[in-house]
Amino acid sequence: MRKLLPTTLGIFRVLFPTVQMTYIFVYGTLKKGQPNYYRMLDITNGKAEFLCYARTVEKYPLVIAGKYNIPFLLNVPGKGQHVRGEIYSVDDQMLKFLDWFESCPQMYQRTRILLEVEHRIGEGEGTPKVGSTTEAFVYSTTTYEAEWLQKPIFDSYDAYGDHGLCYVTREARE
Ligand code: PCA
Numbered sequence: 129m130r131k132l133l134p135t136t137l138g139i140f141r142v143l144f145p146t147v148q149m150t151y152i153f154v155y156g157t158l159k160k161g162q163p164n165y166y167r168m169l170d171i172t173n174g175k176a177e178f179l180c181y182a183r184t185v186e187k188y189p190l191v192i193a194g195k196y197n198i199p200f201l202l203n204v205p206g207k208g209q210h211v212r213g214e215i216y217s218v219d220d221q222m223l224k225f226l227d228w229f230e231s232c233p234q235m236y237q238r239t240r241i242l243l244e245v246e247h248r249i250g251e252g253e254g255t256p257k258v259g260s261t262t263e264a265f266v267y268s269t270t271t272y273e274a275e276w277l278q279k280p281i282f283d284s285y286d287a288y289g290d291h292g293l294c295y296v297t298r299e300a301r302e
Contacts, residue, residue, distance in 0.1 A: 151179070152176075152266070156267075156285050164229075175221070181213070186206060186241075189204055189279075190211045199282075210244075237269060237271075240266075245260050
């Protein structure tokens with residue numbers, strides 16, 4: 129009989145379902161000021177909260193490739209540079225959106241990566257401290273062409289940089 133009575137905790141869980149948040153490291157067009165950043169701000173995609181700037185603990189080749197000049201972090205640890213980007217805490221809805229948007233797992237695979245926190249804004253509880261290492265997901269790829277390994281590598285992506293490899297947005301692709 130006792131079992132059928134809703135517990136206080138049970139009621140609380142129904143009223144306030146816990147939202148699963150996931151850390152994502154973005155290094156490309158999803159960063160602040162880059163062509164797809166607005167998608168992180170669009171609440172119809174879900175929630176994304178900026179946590180801090182960070183760089184990869186390992187080196188990776190970050191290249192710009194393909195006919196649309198897309199940034200790719202090649203999953204080749206130890207080769208390349210420490211890549212700079214931003215860590216966000218995202219909810220499940222945003223995570224699903226990003227998986228779809230990044231054509232994961234066909235074009236990118238979402239893998240875990242170790243990061244060193246470089247700078248953070250605010251003192252938000254749970255935000256990793258500067259100098260600490262933390263883990264997050266990243267959209268990297270193992271499905272690249274061999275010649276991409278010969279391309280110029282970057283430590284920080286800027287779609288508008290003087291490399292001149294202008295990113296072609298999804299809308300502009302034929
Ligand atoms: N979008 C993802 C992966 C590369 C890209 O352009 C990002 O910004 O991290």
